[in-house]
Amino acid sequence: MQYLDKLRNSGLRPTKQRLQICEVLFNTEKTFHFTVNELDKKIKNNTGNKISLxxxxxxxxxxxxxxxxxxxxxxxxxxxxxxxxxxxxxxxDLKDEKLIDLENCDVGPINIKKKINGKKIKSIEVLVKLED
Amino acid sequence: MQYLDKLRNSGLRPTKQRLQICEVLFNTEKTFHFTVNELDKKIKNNTGNKISLxxxxxxxxxxxxxxxxxxxxxxxxxxxxxxxxxxxxxxxDLKDEKLIDLENCDVGPINIKKKINGKKIKSIEVLVKLED
DNA sequence: CACCTATTTAGAATCATTATAAACTAGGAC
DNA sequence: GTCCTAGTTTATAATGATTCTAAATAGGTG
Known part of the structure; x- marks a missing residue:
């Protein structure tokens, strides 16, 4: 129920499949990272039924x-x-092939000094690779 | 000739193919970005012959x-x-799907405050997405 | 209910990348 | 130079993530 409006307000029909996927993705305390393959397995485990890839x-x-x-x-x-x-x-983490969140406050402000004519910055993403 | 030693010193046999690829990759004023597909075409254009994918x-x-x-x-x-x-x-650049270099001096120092036990930072990579 | 369109689906298609295994080659030993 | 061997190259097949297709299904409105 809780995702019905979220979907409707986005112009997405609240189908059974979408509601189930919402449950798996958003009905958790913590946010998380996933691949489609992992999500597929998680859906099977959590809901007991399969959604087409x-x-x-x-x-x-x-x-x-x-x-x-x-x-x-x-x-x-x-x-x-x-x-x-x-x-x-x-x-x-290159060895464990694991992603770990870095909150914004974990990274000092990032100052991009170069400008490109007619372009705006949409996002800044930092990837910090770790080794042992 | 100029890449013979580079390859030998790396423990890579200086084959005809590797020398040709070195020419295409490193014998330029400016550095550049490429995909394997683009490199393949570039090799054909520059050398006139094909190297197996x-x-x-x-x-x-x-x-x-x-x-x-x-x-x-x-x-x-x-x-x-x-x-x-x-x-x-x-x-x-999201619209043109083009990569543009940002020299280190174009980006202020990046301060990663979080530490992970037993792990060292190997690299820090910043991707700045641009829109119109 | 009836209808229309969005959505779901299984399966095929695509396409970058990797694996295979046979032919070739660089470079050292003689 | 010839031989030898491990490293390379190659065409081709295999893999695997993602996208496409076209038919079946299901929201949502009247």
């Missing part, structure tokens, strides 16, 4: 467009998404 | 491991590489 892709792209999810820029064969859509950055 | 992949991975190339962390279906291996950052 095509639908999962459709849905997360729709959610991303609406600002409910963010892609994390990182080189990997799979795309990583983040349910934390506030401005923040990431550690990437 | 498998060889191109092998070679750029070898070069990356030796520190002659860097991957640029960005979400794309293709992997972007950079012949500029100095510490620096990137603008990404």
């Amino acid at each position: 095509a639908t999962i892709y459709n849905t997360i792209h729709a959610f991303e467009k609406k600002g409910y999810l963010k892609q994390i820029p990182i080189n990997s064969n799979q795309t990583y998404f983040d349910t934390n859509v506030t401005d923040h950055h990431h550690f990437y | 498998a060889t191109i992949y092998n070679t750029i991975h070898a070069f990356e491991k030796k520190g002659y190339l860097k991957q640029i962390p960005i979400n794309s279906n293709q992997t972007y590489f950079d012949t500029n291996v100095t510490d620096h950052h990137h603008f990404y």
